[in-house]
Each structure stands twice: as C-alpha cells, then as structure tokens.
Amino acid sequence: MIRLPGEYCRVLTVNLTSGRHRVEVLDEDVCGMFLGGKSLGYYLAWKHIPPGTDPLGPGNKLVFSSGLLNAVAPGASKVSVVSKSPLTRLLHDSHAGDFFGPLLRRAGYAALIIEGVLDDPGVLYIENDRVEILDASKLWGLRVSEATNAVRSMTRQEASVAAIGPAGERLVRISHIAFDVYRAAGRGGLGAVMGSKKLKAVAVYGSGKLPVKDEERLRILRDYWYRHFSESPTYGEIREYGTTNALEFSAAASMSPSFNFTRPWIPGELAARLSGDEVKKYEVEAPWYIHGKSCPVKCARFVSFKYKGGSYNVKPEYENLGMLGAAPGVFKIEPVLYFNVLVDELGLDSISTGNVIAWFLELVEKGLVDPSTFGLKAEGFGDAEAVETLINMIAERRGVGAILAEGVKRAAEILGVGREQAVHVKGLEAPAWDPRGRRALGVSYATADVGASHLRGWPSPHEPPIAGPAKERVESLARNRDKDALFDTMGICRFVSYPLSAVQEFFSAYTGINAGIEELLQAPRRAEILARLHDIIDHVTPPLDDTVPPRWMEPIPEGPLRGVRAFLDWDDLREAVREYYRIRGWDPETGVPLPETLERLGLGFAVRDAEYALKLVRTRLGMTG
Ligand code: SF4
Structure with a gap:
C-alpha cells in the first residue's frame, strides 16, 4: 500500500x-x-x-x-x-x-x-x-x-x-x-x-514551491515528454484541429448524435459542413489562458466570427459541434458557433443542452408536443432560430425552458411524453458518441457511475468487427477505464497520452516513492467503489439502472452499419454488465461491491456500507434468502 x-x-x-x-x-x-x-x-x-x-x-x-x-x-x-x-x-x-x-x-x-x-x-x-x-x-x-x-x-x-x-x-x-x-x-x-x-x-x-523529491530526474522527464508530444507526428492532428475534426469521423463510423441519435450515420458531405476545416476558416490567435502553460499539445482552436451583426470569439470542440449542431440537425457553422458562445456565456453544459433541445425538436417533428402551447415557434430538426431561442429560455428558466432546464429525464416525466426518445443514462444526457458504431461502448455508458459519460473508458479495439457478444470487449473496457481514471487522478489531460510507465516515473520523481502501476491504478478503483456505494444507498439499483436508453436498441436506419444495435439484444447487454461486475469483484447478481474486494483494496472502513447496500438492493429487487 x-x-x-x-x-x-x-x-x-x-x-x-x-x-x-x-x-x-x-x-x-x-x-x-x-x-x-x-x-x-x-x-x-x-x-x-x-x-x-x-x-x-x-x-x-x-x-x-x-x-x-x-x-x-x-x-x-x-x-x-x-x-x-x-x-x-x-x-x-x-x-x-x-x-x-x-x-x-x-x-x-x-x-x-x-x-x-x-x-x-x-x-x-x-x-x-x-x-x-x-x-x-x-x-x-x-x-x-x-x-x-x-x-x-x-x-x-x-x-x-x-x-x-x-x-x-x-x-x-x-x-x-x-x-x-x-x-x-x-x-x-x-x-x-x-x-x-x-x-x-x-x-x-498560488506561488508556492511543490514538494519535489528529485528535481533533476523530473527535469529530464519533462524535457523528454514535452518534446515528444510537441514534435511527434502522432499528435499532429490533435495539435492542428484539437477535437473539432471529429464529426466526419463519428458520422462515418455511425457514432454521431445526428437528429437526436436517430441517424448516427450521415453522409460525409453533411458532416463536412461542421468539420475542422470549416472551423479553421475562422481561426485566430488564442489569448494566454486558452492553453495550459505547460501543455505540449495545445489542442484548443480559437475562432472569431460574425453572426447577426455581432462579433464573437469562442473555442469550439467536437462535443459542441456534435451536440449543438448535429444533434438538433443544424448543419451550418456560424449558427452552431454562436450557440457555442451562448452556452459558454450563459453557463450551460453544451452536451446536455444540445441533447435536451434535440429531444424537444424530435417531439415537435413527430407531433408529440405542440410548441405553440408554450408560445414558441419551432419547426423541428434544423430550426436554428428555435435552438437559439430554447438555449436562452433554458438559461432563463422561461416558458418551456423551465422544463428543459430540468434535463431530459425529468422533462420527459413532466411533459408525460418522450421517454422513448430521451437519450440518457441514470439521468445524464448522452454525449456526441452513439455506441451503436462501437461494440460494447454501451457497457461503458451503462456501468459508468455518473451516467452517460464518454470519459469512462472505451472498449478496444477501435475498429470493427461490430458483431459478436459485447461481453467479449468488457475486459478491454475495464482496462481502459482504469487508465482514464488514473489520468483524472493525476490531473493529466486525456489528449496528452502518456504511457502508464511514464505516469509512474513522474510519480516516483515527484514523491520519491517507487510504486507499481497496478498500485497506482487501485486509487481510482477505490473511488469507483465509494461512488457506487453512496449511489446505491441513495437510490441506485444497479441491475435496473445500469442500462442504456431504448434509442440505442433501435437498428441504425442507414449507412454501412444499417441494422446494427448497441447490443445484440437486452440479454447481450445484461451479460456484458454482469461481466463488468465480475471483473471488478462486485456481486454479479446485484452489482454491489463485495466485502472481500473492499478489504483487498484497503477499504475496510466501508464494508458496513457495502453490506447495507447489498441488503437494500436485494430488497428492492424482491430477492429472498
Ligand atoms: S492540456 Fe489538454 S485541453 Fe489543455 S490545451 Fe493541452 S491538450 Fe488541450
């Protein structure tokens, strides 16, 4: 330890x-x-x-x-x-x-x-x-x-x-x-x-000195890795575009959130309207606080543009372009950049905001809600004016904005329609990566403690096959989740992709402690367990809540993966989730971390919580014996 x-x-x-x-x-x-x-x-x-x-x-x-x-x-x-x-x-x-x-x-x-x-x-x-x-x-x-x-x-x-x-x-x-x-x-x-x-x-x-134990070794490590990330051609794309060039990739891979995740594949010419090259046309030099001082990658793109007579600056990312553009079906760069400005300035999460607006526009398009009952004009997908109005209404909690401000899960409950169309896990709106284009990514969304997050590890490999049971990819997902969570523990940006051996070396030079990679990886595993115990005692029932929204079980309607779902069927999902529990040392039936797993990780102080959580879940599921 x-x-x-x-x-x-x-x-x-x-x-x-x-x-x-x-x-x-x-x-x-x-x-x-x-x-x-x-x-x-x-x-x-x-x-x-x-x-x-x-x-x-x-x-x-x-x-x-x-x-x-x-x-x-x-x-x-x-x-x-x-x-x-x-x-x-x-x-x-x-x-x-x-x-x-x-x-x-x-x-x-x-x-x-x-x-x-x-x-x-x-x-x-x-x-x-x-x-x-x-x-x-x-x-x-x-x-x-x-x-x-x-x-x-x-x-x-x-x-x-x-x-x-x-x-x-x-x-x-x-x-x-x-x-x-x-x-x-x-x-x-x-x-x-x-x-x-x-x-x-x-x-x-802060201006204090950090407690560095080996300054010289740290200097050598810093110099080497700074040069590596700033010069290696491997990181050329991210240095050049940041994440702004991802929609063409996600659309081709049937992973885009287009039209509220109804069309994860869209033609290349449509995706190209929100591409990194479109963003580049507006690029200007970024102010000092845009990139980390020490960052060797400097991914952020900073743009200046005009819209409706005003001049604006913004730092677009794929999630903004995907969720504020593709998700509500607005494939024009200027309005989407402007939506990005609005959410930044009003203090809204672009992912959840784009998601809940795209959901509302789908309901309008399908005639499930009548926008005029809210004093609103909205045509459905692609209505840029409606998107702009709704962003403002959400931030002001005005009219239907007060309902959408509650997030997509609550909004569907309040309106009494749209549960089937609401794309979230445990109440967290899905990000701009539809899991139907990547076998077992849905397990990541389903088992992530926070809900639908794209930052809780992706299964490997990146390429198809998209066939076969999801369970086969779960081990790679758990491994990648561990790595990502260790980066979040160390505060390392995901785009500065050190090998774990380098993280270990930095840790050793900084603290003077020689710890193994496996020991370091235990820190985020402990955190995952504590989060799970808290959430179960609060309200979560893992076998019911570790799931995906119905939308991702609909077959992809067009493109090279036409007919593919996030899972072969619901049993395929349940098997994969159980496999995740097994790998983590959690009870495969209930998803509650086992006392022996806690003891092994030094979490003896939480064993009583685990026992209580198990009792709660069994009661909620009506399990006896
Ligand atoms: S630290 Fe990460 S997010 Fe920040 S500029 Fe560098 S690569 Fe981009």
Whole structure:
C-alpha cells in the first residue's frame, strides 16, 4: 500500500455560512490510497456528503481536487470538481481548467472543500494562505466572460477563475462551471450547486514551491515528454484541429448524435459542413489562458466570427459541434458557433443542452408536443432560430425552458411524453458518441457511475468487427477505464497520452516513492467503489439502472452499419454488465461491491456500507434468502 506524506494532501475547507476556513492534513495512508484529483475528490465527497443529501440544499459540498501531477508533468493541468449532482442525484465528477488545478497546488492545497451557503452573492478568493470571501452582489446576473473579468479585477489578473453564468444562478440542472471562460466542468449540473450556495466564482492564485523529491530526474522527464508530444507526428492532428475534426469521423463510423441519435450515420458531405476545416476558416490567435502553460499539445482552436451583426470569439470542440449542431440537425457553422458562445456565456453544459433541445425538436417533428402551447415557434430538426431561442429560455428558466432546464429525464416525466426518445443514462444526457458504431461502448455508458459519460473508458479495439457478444470487449473496457481514471487522478489531460510507465516515473520523481502501476491504478478503483456505494444507498439499483436508453436498441436506419444495435439484444447487454461486475469483484447478481474486494483494496472502513447496500438492493429487487 502506498503511503503518501501529508504535504501532498493538504485540504482546505471553507464554510460559506460561517465564513471560517480550516486546513487539514490527511493521514498518509488515506493520501496514498486516493493520491489526488478525481480519486481524492471522490473520497472527500463520500466522507462529507452522506446519501440522502439534497444536491441543491445547504448540506451538499463542492470539492475542487487538483491532480497529483498538476504543475509537475507537461499537460497535467486538470482539476476535478466532485459533488452530488442536481441532475442525477449521483456523486459526480467533471474535469476542467488549464490553470486552476496547478495554481491550487501551488497555493499549497491538494483539494478545496466548499460547504454551507452565503447570505448574499460572493466570490471565494484563495491566494496562498489568504482565504477571503468577497462581495459579488454586482456580479450576480453577469455572463461568464464579464464575471470572470470582474473577478480578475477584484483579485489578480493572473488568477484562475471558476465562475457560473446566469443558468447556474437560476439552478438550471444542466448548468456548468466555467474555468477561465472557455474551459468547463460541464457535466452533471455542478454550476447549479455553486448557484445554490450563492457563490458566483472561485478564484485561485498560488506561488508556492511543490514538494519535489528529485528535481533533476523530473527535469529530464519533462524535457523528454514535452518534446515528444510537441514534435511527434502522432499528435499532429490533435495539435492542428484539437477535437473539432471529429464529426466526419463519428458520422462515418455511425457514432454521431445526428437528429437526436436517430441517424448516427450521415453522409460525409453533411458532416463536412461542421468539420475542422470549416472551423479553421475562422481561426485566430488564442489569448494566454486558452492553453495550459505547460501543455505540449495545445489542442484548443480559437475562432472569431460574425453572426447577426455581432462579433464573437469562442473555442469550439467536437462535443459542441456534435451536440449543438448535429444533434438538433443544424448543419451550418456560424449558427452552431454562436450557440457555442451562448452556452459558454450563459453557463450551460453544451452536451446536455444540445441533447435536451434535440429531444424537444424530435417531439415537435413527430407531433408529440405542440410548441405553440408554450408560445414558441419551432419547426423541428434544423430550426436554428428555435435552438437559439430554447438555449436562452433554458438559461432563463422561461416558458418551456423551465422544463428543459430540468434535463431530459425529468422533462420527459413532466411533459408525460418522450421517454422513448430521451437519450440518457441514470439521468445524464448522452454525449456526441452513439455506441451503436462501437461494440460494447454501451457497457461503458451503462456501468459508468455518473451516467452517460464518454470519459469512462472505451472498449478496444477501435475498429470493427461490430458483431459478436459485447461481453467479449468488457475486459478491454475495464482496462481502459482504469487508465482514464488514473489520468483524472493525476490531473493529466486525456489528449496528452502518456504511457502508464511514464505516469509512474513522474510519480516516483515527484514523491520519491517507487510504486507499481497496478498500485497506482487501485486509487481510482477505490473511488469507483465509494461512488457506487453512496449511489446505491441513495437510490441506485444497479441491475435496473445500469442500462442504456431504448434509442440505442433501435437498428441504425442507414449507412454501412444499417441494422446494427448497441447490443445484440437486452440479454447481450445484461451479460456484458454482469461481466463488468465480475471483473471488478462486485456481486454479479446485484452489482454491489463485495466485502472481500473492499478489504483487498484497503477499504475496510466501508464494508458496513457495502453490506447495507447489498441488503437494500436485494430488497428492492424482491430477492429472498
Ligand atoms: S491538450 Fe488541450 S485541453 Fe489538454 S492540456 Fe493541452 S490545451 Fe489543455
């Protein structure tokens, strides 16, 4: 078992109600078990957010957990935000930022826990030992870029700012937290958690030294890997386009979200209208805070464009183009870039927003809802004016926007129609990757603790065959999930794809500890178990909830994979999910982690939770004996 000294695990807790703060140094066993980033964030959330907590009530907490290698390895710049999601009521993590995590580490903190509620809108500012809450009543209502600029003026220009927009203030369940305007902890509605605390922004600046144990070895590692990622032709495409060039790929692979996932394959000429080359036509030089200082890849594309008489800048990504363009069927670059500006400025998650709007337009198109009953004009797919109006209505919780602001699962329940068309898992709207084009990707969505996330590991290999039982690919999915989760623990960006041996070497040079790769991989496995236990005790019944939406069991209507479904049938899905439970050391019938698995991973302190969770699931399923 790794024992990591407390200097790597200082946790700052700020209570907004009392205005007090305290610093806790975690025990070195705990620190070694969870390391940092996502894994440490989940441990802290599990410890401080009991099941049953109202996500928008004062008992919920927001954890900002910096990756262990933040400011240590090139491209290790991500902070994990962990909290209880108002969208799914699950413990949830979202990763973002190119500066916040490293500056939090330099300020001396592995993690920041925010608890309580402010009486009036405020900004939390942390600069090394200085912790203060500043008045933000004049900032309430501001869009994200205005708020971020105002916070920098109140604090320091070099500070990293995590802010919410009007959507988060209005507790929109699909609102995000924007980091330095253009990066977002997008998923799960964590912006609404900040809004519920009347916290407009958190700003951080740190200038301290990190506890590096072998400076010379670290320098050699940094130089080597920086050169590798910045020069190797393997990363040429991502350096050139970032993720903006992915729609042509996803459409050809029958994986696009086009027309609310009804047509995952679309012709190349249609997909090309939202291609990376289309984006490139508008590209301009990016401001300093767009790319991580240490990043050797610098993936972000920054564009400047005109729309309806206004001039705008934005940083488009595939998920924005896919979910705000292809999903609602708008295949014109300028309006889609403008939708991207709107969601960024209003503080909305582009994936969930695009998903819920695409769902609504499908219902309109099929005559299942009449938009005029909401005082709205909407034609169905491809109606750019309706998309723009709906984005604004969601952020303002106005008219039907107040219903869509609840997310697609709740919206279908409120309207009483559209359950079959709602594409989500456990309440989290699906991202821009339809699993029908990739055998067993649906298992990743089904078993991900947070719901439909594309960041919980993909099965290998990338290429077809798309036939055969999904179960055969589950082992590769579990392996890739482990790797991705370790990156989130270390704070390494997914586009800076170090081999695990390099992660191990950085860890060793930084901490002076020689740990095996398998030992490091145990940290996120522990986090996954704690999340699962919390969620089961809260409300999740794995054999019922670890599933996929009906849409992905419909046959693909056209293209080279015509007729293919995400799974051969529902039994194929259930077999694959059971295989995942088996690989993880969970009970194959109930999906509850087994006590012996917890003991093996050093989680003896949670065994009673596991026993209780098992009892709950068996009761919910009517199992006896
Ligand atoms: S590759 Fe892109 S997202 Fe990743 S750290 Fe670099 S600039 Fe940021």
